[in-house]
Amino acid sequence: MDTKERILKTALELYNSQGVNTITSRHIAAKMGISPGNLHYHFKHTDEIIKTLYDRLSADFDRIVASVEALEEVDLHMIRSSVTTSLELGYKYRFIFLHFVEIGLRIPAVKKDYAALTQRREKEFLSVFEKLKANGVFRADLPEEVLKAFVTQIFIVGDFWLSNNELTLKLKGSKAIAHYSDIFSSMFYPYLTPAAMQLAKGNQ
Amino acid sequence: MDTKERILKTALELYNSQGVNTITSRHIAAKMGISPGNLHYHFKHTDEIIKTLYDRLSADFDRIVASVEALEEVDLHMIRSSVTTSLELGYKYRFIFLHFVEIGLRIPAVKKDYAALTQRREKEFLSVFEKLKANGVFRADLPEEVLKAFVTQIFIVGDFWLSNNELTLKLKGSKAIAHYSDIFSSMFYPYLTPAAMQLAKGNQ
DNA sequence: TTAAATTTAGAACAAATGTACTAATTATTT
DNA sequence: AAATAATTAGTACATTTGTTCTAAATTTAA
Numbered sequence: 001m002d003t004k005e006r007i008l009k010t011a012l013e014l015y016n017s018q019g020v021n022t023i024t025s026r027h028i029a030a031k032m033g034i035s036p037g038n039l040h041y042h043f044k045h046t047d048e049i050i051k052t053l054y055d056r057l058s059a060d061f062d063r064i065v066a067s068v069e070a071l072e073e074v075d076l077h078m079i080r081s082s083v084t085t086s087l088e089l090g091y092k093y094r095f096i097f098l099h100f101v102e103i104g105l106r107i108p109a110v111k112k113d114y115a116a117l118t119q120r121r122e123k124e125f126l127s128v129f130e131k132l133k134a135n136g137v138f139r140a141d142l143p144e145e146v147l148k149a150f151v152t153q154i155f156i157v158g159d160f161w162l163s164n165n166e167l168t169l170k171l172k173g174s175k176a177i178a179h180y181s182d183i184f185s186s187m188f189y190p191y192l193t194p195a196a197m198q199l200a201k202g203n204q
Numbered sequence: 205m206d207t208k209e210r211i212l213k214t215a216l217e218l219y220n221s222q223g224v225n226t227i228t229s230r231h232i233a234a235k236m237g238i239s240p241g242n243l244h245y246h247f248k249h250t251d252e253i254i255k256t257l258y259d260r261l262s263a264d265f266d267r268i269v270a271s272v273e274a275l276e277e278v279d280l281h282m283i284r285s286s287v288t289t290s291l292e293l294g295y296k297y298r299f300i301f302l303h304f305v306e307i308g309l310r311i312p313a314v315k316k317d318y319a320a321l322t323q324r325r326e327k328e329f330l331s332v333f334e335k336l337k338a339n340g341v342f343r344a345d346l347p348e349e350v351l352k353a354f355v356t357q358i359f360i361v362g363d364f365w366l367s368n369n370e371l372t373l374k375l376k377g378s379k380a381i382a383h384y385s386d387i388f389s390s391m392f393y394p395y396l397t398p399a400a401m402q403l404a405k406g407n408q
Numbered sequence: 409t410t411a412a413a414t415t416t417a418g419a420a421c422a423a424a425t426g427t428a429c430t431a432a433t434t435a436t437t438t
Numbered sequence: 439a440a441a442t443a444a445t446t447a448g449t450a451c452a453t454t455t456g457t458t459c460t461a462a463a464t465t466t467a468a
Contacts, residue, residue, distance in 0.1 A: 003415080019309055021225060024455060035417040040457060042415090101302045101367050105223055111371060118372045142394060143405075149390030152368070157357060159371075160364040163305050164356070167315060167363075168322045186353030190346060190394035201347075207445080228425060239447040244427060246445090 004042045006032060011049045015095035047107050054110050057093040065124060074131045076200055083184045087177045097162045125151045137196045208246045210236060215253045219299035251311050258314050261297040278335045280404055287388045291381045301366040329355045341400045
């Protein structure tokens with residue numbers, strides 16, 4: 001593995017475990033056993049490290065969403081499994097979510113990118129919900145406004161479940177993912193038709 | 205107003221507008237036109253300023269929750285109005301929510317306090333939900349687990365709607381509060397009985 | 409094998425930060 | 439009015455941080 005890749009790996013580890021504000025370029029270099037000069041040869045500015053990691057997270061998420069969108073039929077199983085995959089990815093890059101606002105302030109490109117992404121995602125989610133309605137999975141008696149609000153809820157919980165965990169339960173790894181997967185699944189429950197509710201109960 | 209109070213007021217302003225990481229004790233002193241030495245006479249450590257502001261927020265929230273708990277009958281109106289009051293309070297101290305994880309890391313007392321508070325609040329919310337069930341406002345066919353998950357959702361959205369706003373819409377003041385009040389109200393919608401849903405539609 | 413390019417170490421710099429210290433000023437008490 | 443206490447300004451210090459610079463070492467190309 002080349003130095004650049006090792007820097008990214010070490011930075012991710014340190015940011016995840018100690019936070020983005022306490023870790024400096026010197027810490028990363030020290031942990032790797034290289035000089036600060038060397039680190040700054042590969043990344044002129046420390047923020048470039050963070051930006052690169054954010055871009056990778058973003059690209060990985062795109063792949064997950066694309067795989068759901070490609071499906072003809074969307075059912076609860078698919079949703080549950082892609083929720084878990086998303087949470088796993090989030091956990092891998094958890095420092096970004098734990099310090100989202102700070103990073104957004106520090107690196108405007110991240111904020112811009114995320115704001116644009118949100119708008120795209122909202123449409124994608126609403127169209128998935130329409131499919132679920134058509135398949136008799138989602139209730140048909142909910143106003144458009146309520147579904148839109150549900151999308152925002154999903155975004156907020158999706159972006160900040162890690163912060164909530166950090167401030168309360170402090171679950172680690174797969175335990176955190178399992179717990180918040182359950183919460184995500186429960187979020188959908190009241191939106192289901194009675195038939196879909198029965199199905200969901202069985203699979204829990 | 206004495207100097208200590210002016211420090212808190214100025215700090216709140218600066219933290220809210222520029223973030224907790226960019227603002228230092230020197231900035232606060234400069235904005236007030238006092239010396240750094242004077243500021244540190246009143247607050248030996250900068251973190252004491254943040255802790256004091258957090259304590260005030262926490263106390264104000266306690267009063268809101270207590271006023272809801274004191275009610276014999278809880279209905280949707282009351283919920284909506286205390287949601288709005290809560291959001292207004294959150295907006296006033298928004299820097300805390302925008303930097304919750306950082307502040308929790310920097311000031312362990314805040315984290316401890318918040319973790320304990322969450323546990324108390326969970327019980328309080330669940331008992332309010334029971335009242336709503338008894339009054340025919342909430343559906344009775346939802347599993348206990350789903351209601352517990354709903355409480356967590358409310359906490360996450362309640363703590364991070366400001367972060368979501370910062371990263372996406374960037375609404376200011378009453379516009380932000382109005383928008384996220386609607387989202388909060390919509391969150392409750394799928395949990396309502398058909399009768400309560402009718403009522404809610406009318407009042408929107 | 410020699411020349412050129414890349415990578416690395418280590419020192420150095422300027423700016424910023426939290427906070428301590430000293431002395432002066434102002435307010436309060438006796 | 440004198441003495442004491444509280445408040446304030448201003449300076450100073452040690453530490454940290456991002457980054458730059460220089461020179462050495464290593465790798466690659468000719």
